[in-house]
């Protein structure tokens with residue numbers, strides 16, 4: 001079963017970082033060519049996934065320009081108010097060297113929607129549920145912001161979903177899960193870091209502990225705390241290595257429970 005899920009998610013035990021970077025950069029170039037779009041758009045959080053995907057995007061548009069095509073990468077800062085790890089986002093942008101940076105605070109829109117929902121009669125069981133729902137609103141506001149830019153600039157929105165998040169369904173459906181191109185597909189978290197290292201990204205970002213950072217009541221909460229398994233265990237599962245019985249159980253149960261997130265909407269037969 002472990003192998004079958006790995007195949008389903010396009011995971012592989014080993015990758016050659018140099019070759020993978022070239023293949024994934026060229027994939028972005030081909031996607032721009034085939035869709036006749038001239039811009040790539042991506043939110044840069046300061047985490048390793050958007051650092052790697054962002055640099056790949058910049059390399060892709062530079063290659064398109066070398067080929068005589070019009071191409072640009074628009075990186076977006078999308079903080080909710082003041083982001084605790086804003087320095088990391090700045091560091092990531094300094095490394096990526098994007099053609100353009102747009103800074104859009106998603107707090108106003110996110111809070112306004114939550115307030116309107118409450119005025120409209122929606123109630124929550126407790127403060128934790130309210131905060132969790134607001135977290136998913138934040139992820140979806142980032143999607144709305146990126147698509148607004150893509151719609152203005154003939155752009156493709158990049159998603160940073162990789163095999164570790166896909167396996168655990170650890171993304172907001174139609175939030176950060178929504179995109180036009182997903183260049184990190186199939187990579188374990190370890191492999192994303194390998195690609196970051198190969199690109200020459202700052203070690204502090206390559207080795208940074210992953211956080212979705214969506215809950216205002218628990219800023220910078222580590223993904224591993226929310227997931228109940230470590231990325232090491234998730235990567236071992238994806239890379240067809242041995243996994244403890246309890247981790248195996250958590251991973252397979254979560255994978256099945258989140259199947260709907262990896263599929264198109266349910267339709268009548």
Ligand SMILES: Nc1ncnc2c1ncn2[C@@H]1O[C@H](COP(=O)(O)OP(=O)(O)OC[C@H]2O[C@@H]([n+]3cccc(C(=O)O)c3)[C@H](O)[C@@H]2O)[C@@H](O)[C@H]1O
Nearest residue numbers: 136139165169170171172173175176211212214223226260
């Ligand atoms: N069986 C089923 N078939 C079809 N649809 C089903 C369904 N079960 C729920 N649904 C629908 O799916 C919805 C639940 O999905 P969703 O809205 O995504 O919500 P949910 O999975 O509850 O929450 C998203 C999770 O992803 C994490 N996350 C989000 C964003 C980024 C990152 C990150 O790593 O950076 C992590 C976040 O911390 C949270 O734990 C339900 O409200 C319902 O509408």
Ligand SMILES: Nc1ncnc2c1ncn2[C@@H]1O[C@H](COP(=O)(O)OP(=O)(O)OP(=O)(O)O)[C@@H](O)[C@H]1O
Nearest residue numbers: 043044045047048049050078079160176210211212
């Ligand atoms: N504060 C933010 N500013 C801009 N974009 C964001 C922000 N938070 C999340 N995103 C976008 O949502 C994506 C999903 O977040 P996620 O946390 O999975 O990735 P990451 O932060 O790049 O890496 P890591 O998973 O290691 O934290 C990010 O890659 C980024 O494109």
Ligand SMILES: [Mg+2]
Nearest residue numbers: 045047211212
């Ligand atoms: Mg993050």
